[in-house]
Amino acid sequence: MEERKLRDGKEAMEREPHTPVTESLFARKSVRVFTGETISPAKKRLILEAACQAPSAGNQQLYTIIDVTDQALKDTLAVTCDNQPFIAKADMVLIFCADAQKWQDAYTAAGLSPRKPGAGDLFLAMEDSLIAAQNAVTAAQSLGIGSCYIGDILENCSRHRELLHLPEYVVPAAMVVFGYPTSQQEERKKPRRAELSHIVHENQYRRMPAEELEEMLKPQAGERPYKEWLDAFCRRKYMSDFSVEMSRSAREYLAPFLEDYRFDGCEFTEKE
Ligand SMILES: Cc1cc2nc3c(=O)[nH]c(=O)nc-3n(C[C@H](O)[C@H](O)[C@H](O)COP(=O)(O)O)c2cc1C
Numbered sequence: 175m176e177e178r179k180l181r182d183g184k185e186a187m188e189r190e191p192h193t194p195v196t197e198s199l200f201a202r203k204s205v206r207v208f209t210g211e212t213i214s215p216a217k218k219r220l221i222l223e224a225a226c227q228a229p230s231a232g233n234q235q236l237y238t239i240i241d242v243t244d245q246a247l248k249d250t251l252a253v254t255c256d257n258q259p260f261i262a263k264a265d266m267v268l269i270f271c272a273d274a275q276k277w278q279d280a281y282t283a284a285g286l287s288p289r290k291p292g293a294g295d296l297f298l299a300m301e302d303s304l305i306a307a308q309n310a311v312t313a314a315q316s317l318g319i320g321s322c323y324i325g326d327i328l329e330n331c332s333r334h335r336e337l338l339h340l341p342e343y344v345v346p347a348a349m350v351v352f353g354y355p356t357s358q359q360e361e362r363k364k365p366r367r368a369e370l371s372h373i374v375h376e377n378q379y380r381r382m383p384a385e386e387l388e389e390m391l392k393p394q395a396g397e398r399p400y401k402e403w404l405d406a407f408c409r410r411k412y413m414s415d416f417s418v419e420m421s422r423s424a425r426e427y428l429a430p431f432l433e434d435y436r437f438d439g440c441e442f443t444e445k446e
Contacts, residue, residue, distance in 0.1 A: 175219050179270070186250065188383055192351055199312070201364075202311070202312070203362065203364040203365070204320075204322040205353065205355040206359065207260065207356045208260070208265065208354055209353070209355070210265075210354075210356075211354040212265055213352065213353070213354075217317050220313060220318070221266075221313045221317070221352070221431060222239065222268075224310060224312070225239065225306040225313070226306065226309075228302075228305040228306040228309040230302040230305070231298045234277060234302070235302060235306075236272065236295075236299035236302040237272055237302050237347070238273045238276065238344065239268055239269070239271070239306070240269040240338055240346075241267075241268055248261060248264070248267055249262045250263045250275035250337060251324075251327075254329070254330050254333055254334065255326035256292075258326070259406070260322075261313055261324060261349075263353070264322075264351035264353045264400060265353045265354075266312060266319075266353065267349065267350075267351050267352070268307070268349070268350050268352070269327060269349045270303040270304070270346070270347050270348045270350070272296060272299035272344065272345045272347040273299055273343070273344050274295040274296055274299045274344070275341045275342070276284070277293075278290075278291055278343060279421075291343045291430075292431075292433070293431045293432060295343075295431065296345065298321065298368060299346050299347070302346055303347035303348060304348055307323075307365065310350060310352075313351060314352050317354050319353065320355035321351065321352045322350065322351050323349070323350050325348075326349075326416060326420070327348065327349035328420050329416060329419045329423050330419070330423060331422075331424075331426040331427055332426070342430040345427045345431060350399065355419060365394075366393060368390050368391075369390065372390040388400055394407075
């Protein structure tokens with residue numbers, strides 16, 4: 175523990191001055207209340223182009239971005255994504271879909287006989303999608319536009335498949351809502367991050383003992399006793415209905431990528 179503190183101190187002394195990019199990364203926080211001001215088409219285009227500048231595996235851009243412009247669809251997503259009304263009030267709603275379908279379709283259309291997409295293809299497509307999404311978030315931030323990820327897009331697989339017309343090898347990796355922040359949102363304190371010493375492990379993964387885990391998480395508990403806070407957090411975030419539903423839904427998305435499942439056009443069943 176002592177050794178870690180010394181290392182942290184050294185890191186602090188050795189810290190480089192901020193650049194405009196790092197300053198923007200440190201300043202960025204989620205925005206959930208918007209002024210209602212419209213994002214101009216030119217700014218929107220710049221954000222989308224910036225997303226596509228992200229690196230991608232083999233430059234395949236294994237993602238498709240669904241730009242949700244239909245207010246009725248936004249309203250529905252505000253409900254299906256765990257009842258979060260601010261989704262419907264966002265000027266720009268983008269769904270970054272991990273897309274293992276389009277190359278498959280291109281190979282097939284060209285008369286090739288590609289193997290079916292597997293779990294590795296999905297993981298790569300997820301990576302591509304999330305890197306592109308974060309580029310969009312950062313580009314928006316540089317334009318004074320706030321954003322918030324909505325993890326709940328991973329819930330309700332069948333409903334979202336139907337709503338967004340997702341074929342079997344496409345998975346919504348991330349939804350991000352964008353809009354200009356209200357002054358209250360701008361002034362809101364950014365939640366603190368864990369110390370680097372807990373997050374960065376040298377050369378090998380180091381499983382953290384109970385006392386270090388407590389040291390890492392305790393600042394989040396504030397005035398509350400650590401165990402009481404952790405129990406409430408676990409109930410709210412990990413044991414909650416939305417979290418269980420997300421895992422169920424993720425299994426459904428995963429099924430076509432796993433060979434031991436069969437897809438009959440609308441349902442996935444485990445092969446005997
Ligand atoms: C994958 C992911 C899913 C998230 N889902 C939601 C969400 O459904 N609703 C929400 O209000 N915030 C959501 N957030 C925002 C986080 O709560 C937020 O990033 C975190 O508390 C840190 O706060 P900050 O972004 O303001 O620094 C999500 C963030 C990520 C990265």
